[in-house]
Amino acid sequence: MAGSGPALLEWWYREEVVPVALDEDRVMEFLEQVVTDGGAAMAGLCTALGDRLGLYTAMAGAGPMTTAQLAERTGLRERYLREWLAAQVAGGYVTHDAAADSYTLPDEHAAVLADPDAPTYAAGMFTMLQALYATEDALMDGFRTGRGVGWEEHSDALFAGTAKFFRPGYAGSLVPEWIPAMNGTEGKLEAGAQVADIGCGYGWSTMLMAEAYPASRFHGFDFHQPSIERARGLAAERGLADRVDFRVAGAQDFPGDGYDLITFFDCLHDMGDPGGALHHARQALAEGGSCMIVEPNASADVEANANPIGRVVVSASVAVCLPSALAQHGPEAMGNHAGEDAMRDLADRAGLHHWRLAAESPVNRVYAASR
Ligand SMILES: C[S@@+](CC[C@H](N)C(=O)[O-])C[C@H]1O[C@@H](n2cnc3c(N)ncnc32)[C@H](O)[C@@H]1O
Incomplete structure (x- = not known):
């Protein structure tokens, strides 16, 4: 200039x-x-x-x-x-x-x-732009009226882009680092455990675990039917249909119980009732089971997000996460950078009284929560 x-x-x-x-x-x-x-x-x-x-x-x-x-x-x-x-x-x-x-x-x-x-692949997030920029008018309306924009109101570009954005980080860390950091969980998965992956989207997290722990059974749930259909197709392509199933279900009423591990990958903050989701998860856990809550690595301290990843995360909260939670008309609309204290408090109120930061990557923080 x-x-x-x-x-x-x-x-x-x-x-x-x-x-x-x-x-x-x-x-x-x-x-x-x-x-x-x-x-x-x-x-x-x-x-x-x-x-x-x-x-x-x-x-x-x-x-x-x-x-x-x-x-x-x-x-x-x-x-x-x-x-x-x-x-x-x-x-x-x-x-x-x-x-x-x-x-x-x-x-x-x-x-x-x-x-x-590649664990360093970052081009996938650009797929989301088409969906995010197309939301501008609905967001204008939301800012004026308080109305939300539901996850399902977006185009496929958001669903595909989200999967492409998060997959490299999960592929690089989930099995080698995050599961071993969940006390006792790795042994259960190796021996044969029941796992529920809530808000699984295209199911990459579910499939990565299923590939690594063939003795276990994995149940992916999401309330978004097109994502579940895509997840089923990917699991079939990868020959995982014997140990993975994907079903349309909400976080507050997904079926089954006795789960040794219940996971929430980058989705809890998108829900209108994340506390209700954790409460349901608590009831669905087996004795000694744990929840793994993976959230974006962003802070409730707004100044701490003034870095490249923080900017991506917090900007996505404006465009997608907050509007998605508002559209569910629940008691909360946390945004994606509510921070650890708010998440711990939510879990505690849901009866998950043991809370620990288990692992961290540049993009995510991984919390372990149990009764
Ligand atoms: C940001 S995406 C994350 C998807 C996937 N876990 C991942 O990491 O790639 C959030 C997902 O949460 C799902 N979701 C949001 N609210 C939900 C609810 N109340 N019950 C079930 N799924 C929900 C959405 O459909 C979406 O697939």
């Missing part, structure tokens, strides 16, 4: 928009920050396209490519690809060799953009 600063500020003062003296450097610094954010918001669509059209995957490990080569490899239109590549270079995602007019996705960038199985 260099060079435009003084002229802009002159205009600002002439219009007498701001009656007090401003720190001009701070204005220009903040203007630059907001323009950078605007660029990221615009570029997010290009990242979503690159992810969904398989462009990053096609470029990964391929070395320098011309637009024609990328078009041939992907079957996509070269004219569009040239524009997309220019945007990727502008954002520093892809490098350009002017002499050869070729483009390269560096291997380190491919680790973040190209492989959904």
